[in-house]
Amino acid sequence: MIKMVVNMQSEKVLEANSDFYNAFQNLSIERMEGVWKHDEDIICVHPGWDLFVGWFAIRESWITIFHNIETIKFIITNPKIKIFDEISIVVCIENIEISINQNSVKLGVTATNIFEYSNDIKKWLLIHHHGSSVSNYISPNLSVQ
């Protein structure tokens, strides 16, 4: 019974993680708004950028990113989940195919995503994203859907 509850929680956490990448893939600021906790002390570290603190700054960073990307596709591999009472942590590899200025490149990013459970809306909300480029990245043999 306990195991069932844990599995259900894992599914919910992975769902929140997928919602984040779907928002990114759809370059949708509206979906991104639904994924994050709108708080002043949430943190976002985009690969190679300075860190952003607070929803207002993080939202602006996504607008800038979405403005500069033509298309982006994600395949998430190797997700590792830890769930505590109110916090869950997902570490995963983002296998990315991105088009900028009509050039397509493949790259890998290691991500730490931390979610906080909201009792109000019964949902895991993103409070921390830390992405960093994988050196010597070799794209896995996966077809991007």
Next chain:
Amino acid sequence: MIKMVVNMQSEKVLEANSDFYNAFQNLSIERMEGVWKHDEDIICVHPGWDLFVGWFAIRESWITIFHNIETIKFIITNPKIKIFDEISIVVCIENIEISINQNSVKLGVTATNIFEYSNDIKKWLLIHHHGSSVSNYISPNLSVQ
């Protein structure tokens, strides 16, 4: 009263964070052993490396790192702390001066450090470290002690 308790917890978390960097600065595997939770699902992402999972693999990675460094000095700036019931998160900038093969370089790393509170030993233990290089890093005007 509640604020005092929160402040005391913040101090304990920052102390655990400092213990980690002191272990690193002293290239001490014994101190590193005292900082981490010795668990199979803890995670460590060194800048530009693949991720390591589990204490055994993480310990080996530190031995390799310590073996290849002559000296390393840390100044930790801009720490941001979040504390939950059993989990705390510290995000900080590692301002590093490192000597390898008699060459000294300065570099900046953004780190996400996650600690879990151990009720057994009444101490915050590191369960997750994600470090990534800061692009266009400019060293702050701080003297390394």
